[in-house]
Amino acid sequence: MILVGVEVFGVALAAGWAIAGLFELGDTVSYVLMALFSVLGLYLMWGFWKKAVEIEPVTG
Incomplete structure (x- = not known):
């Protein structure tokens, strides 16, 4: 998620x-x-995070 987030914001700024x-x-x-x-x-x-948690829930 961190890698995708950094890439999305990098593309947005660029x-x-x-x-x-x-x-x-x-x-x-x-x-x-x-x-x-x-x-x-x-x-x-945010949408990507919601879909990722649906597929593989966070357990802690």
Whole structure:
């Protein structure tokens, strides 16, 4: 889960930076896009976590 989470957030940050750079939108828009994509990544990770726990429950 940690590896997948780091990869999702890395892609989210890189996508925001790349889109803002490609269209020359500036630093502020770049940060906003990174934040939006990070929130989307967090939502996707939450869904992934729920499915993973359904298949293999956490016991402790």
